[in-house]
Amino acid sequence: MIPLKNLDAYLNTSDSSSHACRSGCAACCIAPSISSTTAAMPKGKPAGVACVHLNAQLLCKLFATTKRPKVCSDFGFDLDVCGKNREQALKNLNWLEEQTAS
Numbered sequence: 001m002i003p004l005k006n007l008d009a010y011l012n013t014s015d016s017s018s019h020a021c022r023s024g025c026a027a028c029c030i031a032p033s034i035s036s037t038t039a040a041m042p043k044g045k046p047a048g049v050a051c052v053h054l055n056a057q058l059l060c061k062l063f064a065t066t067k068r069p070k071v072c073s074d075f076g077f078d079l080d081v082c083g084k085n086r087e088q089a090l091k092n093l094n095w096l097e098e099q100t101a102s
């Protein structure tokens with residue numbers, strides 16, 4: 001399973017040329033599967049499905065709460081994964097998910 005991002009960086013600029021998490025991207029809340037469970041996701045999150053905890057702005061509703069899975073908090077922006085735009089991030093994360101799927 002692929003760890004998810006630290007959404008702290010959502011507070012950063014949405015400039016796609018920056019090396020910081022892009023607000024409204026949420027590729028890592030969609031492409032990977034998550035084995036961690038929450039009350040709203042008792043079986044975790046399947047790959048390729050938007051997390052139920054995303055709000056309309058594609059921000060994590062559990063951000064800064066103790067309910068947010070640790071795997072999400074542990075993942076931060078990584079240019080090799082996130083690329084320069086959302087499309088690259090989705091492509092990379094989908095590829096990684098395929099490589100790690102059991």
Ligand code: SF4
Pocket residue numbers: 005006009020021022025026027028029076077078081082089
């Ligand atoms: S894939 Fe990368 S840029 Fe997109 S939301 Fe996750 S950490 Fe941020």
Ligand code: SF4
Pocket residue numbers: 004005007028029030034051052053054059060061062063068069072
């Ligand atoms: S819990 Fe929050 S950070 Fe984790 S996948 Fe869902 S929306 Fe993303």
